Amino acid sequence: DAGVIQSPRHEVTEMGQEVTLRCKPISGHDYLFWYRQTMMRGLELLIYFNNNVPIDDSGMPEDRFSAKMPNASFSTLKIQPSEPRDSAVYFCASSPITSGGYTFGSGTRLTVV
Amino acid sequence: QQQVKQSPQSLIVQKGGISIINCAYENTAFDYFPWYQQFPGKGPALLIAIRPDVSEKKEGRFTISFNKSAKQFSLHIMDSQPGDSATYFCAPPGGASKIIFGSGTRLSIRP
Numbered sequence: 001d002a003g004v005i006q007s008p009r010h011e012v013t014e015m016g017q018e019v020t021l022r023c024k025p026i027s028g029h030d031y032l033f034w035y036r037q038t039m040m041r042g043l044e045l046l047i048y049f050n051n052n053v054p055i056d057d058s059g060m061p062e063d064r065f066s067a068k069m070p071n072a073s074f075s076t077l078k079i080q081p082s083e084p085r086d087s088a089v090y091f092c093a094s095s096p097i098t099s100g101g102y103t104f105g106s107g108t109r110l111t112v113v
Numbered sequence: 114q115q116q117v118k119q120s121p122q123s124l125i126v127q128k129g130g131i132s133i134i135n136c137a138y139e140n141t142a143f144d145y146f147p148w149y150q151q152f153p154g155k156g157p158a159l160l161i162a163i164r165p166d167v168s169e170k171k172e173g174r175f176t177i178s179f180n181k182s183a184k185q186f187s188l189h190i191m192d193s194q195p196g197d198s199a200t201y202f203c204a205p206p207g208g209a210s211k212i213i214f215g216s217g218t219r220l221s222i223r224p
Contacts, residue, residue, distance in 0.1 A: 004156075033211070033212070035214075042214060042215075042216050042217060043157070043202065043214040043217075045211050045212065045213070045214075048211055056211060091156050091157075093156070101147055101159035101162060102157075102159065102212060103158075103159075104156030104157050104158065105156055106154075106155060106156055107154075107155075107156050
């Protein structure tokens with residue numbers, strides 16, 4: 001079991017550019033979550049999916065953010081256009097059950113300059 | 114939508130001492146109370162969890178104590194070691210299964 005795999009590990013981009021973060025959840029996990037972590041705001045839930053269907057996207061900060069899960073083994077979080085305030089560590093997590101432990105990926109550190 | 118309050122925000126403990134972190138919650142519908150541990154540069158990892166039908170659970174040096182009437186649960190780390198230095202989050206599931214993370218406690222164990 002390779003765990004939750006995120007790519008890239010680090011991303012530096014210029015303001016206004018499109019950024020795509022990728023996540024491969026653990027096989028068999030029905031739930032996938034995208035979180036953002038900053039010093040100021042801590043860990044924030046952005047959006048989560050159940051069986052590839054977005055369930056709650058109320059945490060997505062703006063229309064510049066979008067997430068997709070085209071199949072059970074892949075999800076993307078896209079920011080277009082990116083802004084410096086989007087700089088953060090973005091985590092993907094997956095879970096096999098509704099109220100159980102989550103497995104997090106190692107995160108993508110995004111820096112927008 | 115903060116439904117948990119974690120304290121203290123930071124904690125310094127001498128090696129061998131007991132580290133205690135507390136979490137107060139509001140939602141009485143929570144049925145799973147986990148603690149996550151996060152090291153720098155890593156994602157949070159599930160450390161230990163408890164269901165509300167028991168008042169205490171111990172795994173090695175880590176113990177969860179649960180007080181349903183007070184709507185609080187706490188993490189105790191016995192014989193704290195430098196390798197325990199990390200940020201700890203209480204994170205009971207919220208509505209429709211989404212986890213709401215507390216503000217975190219940065220624990221430092223002094224050698």
